[in-house]
Amino acid sequence: MAHSLSAKKRIRQNEKRNARNRWRKNIMRESIKELTxxxxxxxxxxxxxxxxxxxxxxxxTASKGTIHKNQAARRKSRLAARIVARKKAGQLDAPPKKK
Known part of the structure; x- marks a missing residue:
């Protein structure tokens, strides 16, 4: 347990940042799931x-420092590649749903 005032403040700040970062990552993951x-x-x-x-x-999310800018670029690139692959397959309309 922290004893000094500054250490206690750092703990409070870290908890707030952790909550904020978790929230941002959840929003990002939800948007990626929706896209998928x-x-x-x-x-x-x-x-x-x-x-x-x-x-x-x-x-x-990357600009706020929650994830690294290279990770953001990699995620966007891979998602875009999936759309390009679907274009190349010629699936412009909704693909048939599997039963």
């Missing part, structure tokens, strides 16, 4: 719009 779902089950236009929204959230 649209890549698999929605028309391509919807998936591309979701990619723009997810990229914006990923960039914001």
């Amino acid at each position: 779902d649209k890549i698999l089950h929605a028309p391509l236009k919807e998936a591309e719009e979701a990619l723009k929204a997810a990229a914006k959230i990923i960039d914001r």
Whole structure:
């Protein structure tokens, strides 16, 4: 347990930052899950719009220092590659759902 005032303050600050970072990461993960779902089950236009929204959230998360900028770039690149792969496969409309 911290004894000095400055150490106690650091603990309070770390708890606040940890909560804020967890919140940002959760928002980012939710947007990526939504995008992944649209890549698999929605028309391509919807998936591309979701990619723009997810990229914006990923960039914001990186700019706040929650994730590293290289990790943000890697995530965006991989998500965009999945959309490009779907374009190359010629699946412009929603792909058939598997039963």
